[in-house]
Amino acid sequence: MGSLFRSEEVCLAQLFLQSASAYSCVSELGERGLLEFRDLNPKVSAFQRRFVGEVRRCEEMEKTFTFLQQELRDAGRVLGPCPESPRAPLAREALRVQEQSEQLAQELREVSRNRASLRGRLRELRQYLHVLREGQRFTSLPAPLGSPPRPRALSEREPILDPSLHQHLDRKINFVVGVIHPWRVSAFERLLWRACRGYLVASFVEMPEPMEDPATGESITWVIFLISYWGEQIGQKIRKISDCFHCQVYPYPESEASRADTMSGLHSQIQDLSVVLEETEQYLAQVLDKVVLALPTWRVQVQKMKAIYLVLNQCSFDVTEKCLIAEVWCPVRDLTQVQDALRQGSYKSGSSVECFVQRIPTSESPPTLIRTNKFTAGFQSIVDAYGVASYQEVNPAPYAIITFPFIFAIMFGDVGHGLLMFLFALWMVLYENSPSLRQASNEIWLTFFEGRYLILLMGAFSIYTGFIYNECFSKATVIFPSAWSVATMANHSSWSSDYLATHPSLTLDPNVTGVFQGPYPFGIDPIWSLATNHLNFLNSFKMKMSVVLGIVHMGFGIMLGIFNHVHFRQRHRLVLEFLPEMVFLLALFGYLVFLIFYKWIKFSAADSMVAPSILIHFIDMFLFTSNAGNLPLYRGQVPVQTALVVLALASVPVLLLGTPLYLCCRRRARRTGGPALAAVGEQEPLLEGQEAGNSVNATKEDVESGGHSPDAEHLDFAEIFMHQAIHTIEYCLGCVSNTASYLRLWALSLAHAQLSEVLWTMVMRNGFVGLSYVGGVVLVPVFAAFAVLTVAILLVMEGLSAFLHALRLHWVEFQNKFYVGAGYKLCPFAFAPDASE
Amino acid sequence: MVSLLCCGPKMAACGLVLSAWGVVMLVLLGIFFNVHSAVLIEDVPFTEEDFKDGPERIYRLYEQVSYNCFIAAGLYALLGGFSLCQGRLNKRKEYMVR
Numbered sequence: 027m028g029s030l031f032r033s034e035e036v037c038l039a040q041l042f043l044q045s046a047s048a049y050s051c052v053s054e055l056g057e058r059g060l061l062e063f064r065d066l067n068p069k070v071s072a073f074q075r076r077f078v079g080e081v082r083r084c085e086e087m088e089k090t091f092t093f094l095q096q097e098l099r100d101a102g103r104v105l106g107p108c109p110e111s112p113r114a115p116l117a118r119e120a121l122r123v124q125e126q127s128e129q130l131a132q133e134l135r136e137v138s139r140n141r142a143s144l145r146g147r148l149r150e151l152r153q154y155l156h157v158l159r160e161g162q163r164f165t166s167l168p169a170p171l172g173s174p175p176r177p178r179a180l181s182e183r184e185p186i187l188d189p190s191l192h193q194h195l196d197r198k199i200n201f202v203v204g205v206i207h208p209w210r211v212s213a214f215e216r217l218l219w220r221a222c223r224g225y226l227v228a229s230f231v232e233m234p235e236p237m238e239d240p241a242t243g244e245s246i247t248w249v250i251f252l253i254s255y256w257g258e259q260i261g262q263k264i265r266k267i268s269d270c271f272h273c274q275v276y277p278y279p280e281s282e283a284s285r286a287d288t289m290s291g292l293h294s295q296i297q298d299l300s301v302v303l304e305e306t307e308q309y310l311a312q313v314l315d316k317v318v319l320a321l322p323t324w325r326v327q328v329q330k331m332k333a334i335y336l337v338l339n340q341c342s343f344d345v346t347e348k349c350l351i352a353e354v355w356c357p358v359r360d361l362t363q364v365q366d367a368l369r370q371g372s373y374k375s376g377s378s379v380e381c382f383v384q385r386i387p388t389s390e391s392p393p394t395l396i397r398t399n400k401f402t403a404g405f406q407s408i409v410d411a412y413g414v415a416s417y418q419e420v421n422p423a424p425y426a427i428i429t430f431p432f433i434f435a436i437m438f439g440d441v442g443h444g445l446l447m448f449l450f451a452l453w454m455v456l457y458e459n460s461p462s463l464r465q466a467s468n469e470i471w472l473t474f475f476e477g478r479y480l481i482l483l484m485g486a487f488s489i490y491t492g493f494i495y496n497e498c499f500s501k502a503t504v505i506f507p508s509a510w511s512v513a514t515m516a517n518h519s520s521w522s523s524d525y526l527a528t529h530p531s532l533t534l535d536p537n538v539t540g541v542f543q544g545p546y547p548f549g550i551d552p553i554w555s556l557a558t559n560h561l562n563f564l565n566s567f568k569m570k571m572s573v574v575l576g577i578v579h580m581g582f583g584i585m586l587g588i589f590n591h592v593h594f595r596q597r598h599r600l601v602l603e604f605l606p607e608m609v610f611l612l613a614l615f616g617y618l619v620f621l622i623f624y625k626w627i628k629f630s631a632a633d634s635m636v637a638p639s640i641l642i643h644f645i646d647m648f649l650f651t652s653n654a655g656n657l658p659l660y661r662g663q664v665p666v667q668t669a670l671v672v673l674a675l676a677s678v679p680v681l682l683l684g685t686p687l688y689l690c691c692r693r694r695a696r697r698t699g700g701p702a703l704a705a706v707g708e709q710e711p712l713l714e715g716q717e718a719g720n721s722v723n724a725t726k727e728d729v730e731s732g733g734h735s736p737d738a739e740h741l742d743f744a745e746i747f748m749h750q751a752i753h754t755i756e757y758c759l760g761c762v763s764n765t766a767s768y769l770r771l772w773a774l775s776l777a778h779a780q781l782s783e784v785l786w787t788m789v790m791r792n793g794f795v796g797l798s799y800v801g802g803v804v805l806v807p808v809f810a811a812f813a814v815l816t817v818a819i820l821l822v823m824e825g826l827s828a829f830l831h832a833l834r835l836h837w838v839e840f841q842n843k844f845y846v847g848a849g850y851k852l853c854p855f856a857f858a859p860d861a862s863e
Numbered sequence: 864m865v866s867l868l869c870c871g872p873k874m875a876a877c878g879l880v881l882s883a884w885g886v887v888m889l890v891l892l893g894i895f896f897n898v899h900s901a902v903l904i905e906d907v908p909f910t911e912e913d914f915k916d917g918p919e920r921i922y923r924l925y926e927q928v929s930y931n932c933f934i935a936a937g938l939y940a941l942l943g944g945f946s947l948c949q950g951r952l953n954k955r956k957e958y959m960v961r
Contacts, residue, residue, distance in 0.1 A: 446884075499888075502902050552902055787905075793935075794906045794928050801927075802934025806942075809885055809935060 029397050030406075030424045032593070033415055034357050036392035036852060039364075041352040043341070043381045044372065048350045051371030051381050052334045052855075053114045058367055059856025061354040062393065066342040075339040083124070084332035090127045091325055094317050097134050101314055108322035111857075114330035123324050130317055137310045144303045149237060151299065153205050153248065154276045155292045156233050158285060160250045161203050161278060164229055202253040202264050204275035205233070211249050214271050218253070221263055226255035252278075330857050337855055354383075355852055357395055361385070391417045393852040400458075404480040405430065412837045413847025420589045422841055429579065429840075430832055431480070435487035436575070437774035437828040440782060442499035443820055444488025451482035484829075494549045495775070499816075500782035502552035510553045514540035531558050536631040561776075568772040570622045576768025576839070577615045580761070583843030584608055590844060602684030606677035607757060607843075613674040615765055617667075618644060624659055647671060682754045686747045693742075756842075764839040770831050778824050785815055868952045875950040882943030886936050893932030899925045 039061075043051050055061055067075065098105060115123060206214055211230055218228055229252050236245040251273070253264055268275055279285045341352040356364055361383065368381040394415050398406045406423045408430070415421050438444065455478050457463055463475060474481070496502045515534045518541070526532075536542035546552075550567075554560050584607050591599040621640050629637045638657045646652055647667040658664070793808030795801065841847070870878065896903060899922055907928055913920040 504900065504902060555902055556904070791906050794931070795908050796931065797908060797924070797927050799931070799934060802931040803938065805889070805931055805935035806885075806938050809889065809939075810881060813881055813884060 029395075030402060030421060032418050032420050032589075033394040033396050033849070034359060035418070036355050036395055037358050037361075037385050038388040038390070038392065039354050039356045039361070039383050039385045041341075041350075041354060041364075041368070041381065041383050043350040043352060043368075044377050044379050045348055045350060047372045047375035047377040047381060048338060048341075049114075049116075049334060050375040051368050052337050053330070054367040054371040054374075055364065056330065056334060056337070056855055056857050057113065058363065059854045060360045060364055060367070061356050062852050062854050063337050063340050064353040064355065065340045066351070066353055067340060076343070077335045077339050080335045081332060081339070083120075084328050084335065087124050087127060087324075087328050088332075090124075090131050091321060091328070093131055094127070094134065094321055097138070098314060098317060098321075101310075103314055103318060105318060105321060108326045112323050112327050112330075114334055114857075115327045120328075120331060123327060126320070127324060130313065130320075133313050134310075134317070137306065137313060141303070141306045141310060144299065144306060146240060148296065148299045148303060149240070150274070151292055151296050153233075153237065153274060155289065155296065156235075157203050157205060157250050157276050158278075158289050158292070160231050160233070161201070161252045162285065163231075164252050165201070165254075199254050199256050200261055201278040201280075202255070202261070202268065202275060203251065203278045204268055204273045205248045205250055206230075206268075206271060206273040207239075208232070208247060208249050210271050211251075214251070214267070214273075217267055218264065221267060222255065222260050225257055225260045226253050226264065228253045333855075333857060355393055356383070356385075357852070391849070393417070394849040395852040396421060396423070401479050402427065404477045407476070408480070408833060408836075410851070412841065413845075414849045414851050416846045416849040418593060419846060419849070420586050420593075420844065422586070422836070422845055425582070425586075426836060427483070430836060431483035431487040433575075433579075433771065433835055434484045434828050434832040435491040436571075436771045437831060438484070438488045438778055438824065439491030439495040439775055440497045440499065440778065440820075441489055441492030441503070443782075443816070443824075444485050444490075444492050446485075446817075446821060447481060447488060447825065448485030451478050451485055454478040455482055484825075495779070496550040496552055496555070497779060497782065500779065500786045502550075502555035504552045506547050508551055508553045509543045509546050510534055510536075510551060511541055511543065514538065542631065564779075565772070565776070568775055569769060570626075572768045572771040573615075573765060574619050574622060575771065576765050577611070577619050579768070579835075579840055580764060580843055581608070581611060581616070583840045584611065587844035598688050599685060602688060603681060606681040606684070609677040610674050610681070610758065611761055613670040613677075615761065617647075617670055621659065628659070643667075678754065678758060681757065682751060683747075686743060686750050689746055690743050760842065767839055768835065770835070774824075774828055774831055778820070778828070781824065782820060785812065785820065789815060868949065868956065870946070870949045870953075872950065872953040872957075875946045875953055878946030879943060879950060882939045882946055885939035886943060889932045889936035889939060893929045893936060896925050896929035896932060 041051075072078065095105060215228060215230070218226065230249050231252075233248045233250055236247045238244070239246050255261055255264060265275065279288050337352075338350065341350040343349070344351055364383050368383060372380045394417055396406060396415070402423065405427050406421075409415075409421070409423045409426060435444070454463070454475055458475075458478065466472060466475075492498060493503075512534065515532075515538060518538050521532070534541050550564070554563060557563075584604065587604055587607075588600065591597065591604060618640070621643065625637070625640060636657055638659055640659075642653055642656045643659065643663070646656075648671065650668065650671075652664065789812045790808065793801070793805040793812075796804050892903075896907075899918075903925075907921070907924050909921060909924055913924060
């Protein structure tokens, strides 16, 4: 898989598809996902395209499927994913799918309707039953002269007359019973009182069990009312009022016996209805089962069919109307596979004439295709987020696999935090095939999951830099014994107890023999974590390290430009751009790196009083001055520095004017060659015209109209010159500012170390304060708080921050040395896996 | 019998991770305190008088802190066991619903 270095060669090709076998050929190509189809009918609207009828049919089927899915969801069933991926159906299969799905939808609709009406009927019957039962309580109890127990405290009415007495009276008492929504009770009562007071008594009681409201579907405790009244007109008024309030009124049988009859009748009716309802529900469940089985496959099939027809709409018909022509971007490596797919498609559709593919030349820039596997995909995506590589430009992703985690780790260096990050990423990597991890819907989690290899490497490198900085949860690890000996210093200085009492900080002088025994084998000496001038030492070290790493990274970026210049056959740029850029960078900043290393090697603690300052030397180098107090680093430093500055300054005009002048000269040379050739014969310009794209226009113009060209030349030259001037200024100023920008490596690593230390000192230390065994118990919540804050602040916040800054360093400081990133990706036509509902 | 399940699956997982980290880190801290590591001097709650008459008193303080660390590690091991049980009960409940 060598294409990670630069994008693959992609060519423009034409597919000649037989009308009969076009569908199956495109289906084969879609299964393999190789080509990107170009739209040959961009000006045609969607309704005027050739296969609009088929697309419409697919959409109708999809509507039916949506209805079926809705029904499934209402019934609480879950649609499983499609087990195997079916191919796109042929015409008659599609017809069958359509018929079956519509039939199922029809059945489902009918059954649902039946069920709803059965349910409504059942509810009414049960309400009636309750009404009768409750009503009996009022009308069958003999009313004592005292007040009977009232069901509702608000109602001051009770049947003041016992109906069994009513035969003795002139007035006949009638009853209205029904059911009313609980919210309307008080309004109903008030209205009744206002309208018919004195002529009725009303009592309300709640139904023992809640029932479903037909309108909203939620279950409410209905209120049963029983109104006893006398007088026909009052009765009509009451009925009208209850109509207004949407009450369900039921006929109330007068005598005990008839009530009992009605109730038993109701019981049996309810029984029968329940049985019927159960059977209906069973049938519904059966239909739903059928749907669950068949729907996933159908959906995938219809999706594929629709995609194929949309692609076929993009093709154009040739003159004889028998052949479809499609223009595709195809990777050159896959041309044989495409031919194979076409052959299979033709064979499947049973046509005798084969479809074929033919490559055509083009002057357009093809799309970029870089094949990645699950490991490299993460790194390629962070490069693509800045800009997709231009066609066949060198790809920064393979280097980012190492440099990105490394630069992250410089800003994040801590063994403990790196280990936590590494273990988290390891868990994600080991369980990457588990469906619960893959199909989570949380977007933030998916982002972390996509970058699991990235985080794995970041964690691993952070453990490494953690050992270099010697920090583990802000504590130093003493793997090797420290090289500094306090005992020797104490003996040498003979520190007395009074001296120790009055001096809070003591100096270890490395010039005294035995105090400093040589550099620590790996990383920073652990004694520095106990020193008060810890930061003084570390700052100097980290700043120099950042500058060195920055210049190496940028130099590497410039070197990558060589591959671009060679590949695009612009060798003049090697001498006229790469060389001056490299000279500028190395003469100034490469020399700074050299000074840093030279001072580290040559000067030791013995010369610490007179050690020269690199900063002052660097400033003097540019200003051509000298400072008496600052000793030179080596003999002959001043002339060397002068020479380097002159060299660097000399490279600037080369960078500024080199390429434009070269291009200008080349064009002029061709022009002077042109008219001479034209005099020879007419054949020559044609031969001239067959060169690469640019020169075709130039020679044609020169031959046809001699007058135009000088102006055109000047315009071109102005544009090239402007472009080159911008590039030069950007590069030279950029060198300085980008080098300084790398100091963020120092800044963020300092911030991380300090945050880590603050967290330990302010949180964890409180856990060690208790000296009795209770301290052990106190340590438990203290550690929990420390852990939560470590994850939240140091891992998540600092991790994201370091990630961002490492990304910025790559995108801006590294990539602007060689990367253009103006391409577009190849999006092959493939049947995407079924997206979730 | 009252259900023993009091945490959800995510809380049980968090508890397990925290306990594992706690056990490992506190055991290591305890060991380092026990060997009187100089890097941890700031964390030991000493007073001015502990510096008289040799390092013995400081060493006792170190050891006391290390015992506290071990106790906390033991408590975290219990917490880890509890989270593990909760996680298992959650899994069983998930299977039973089906």
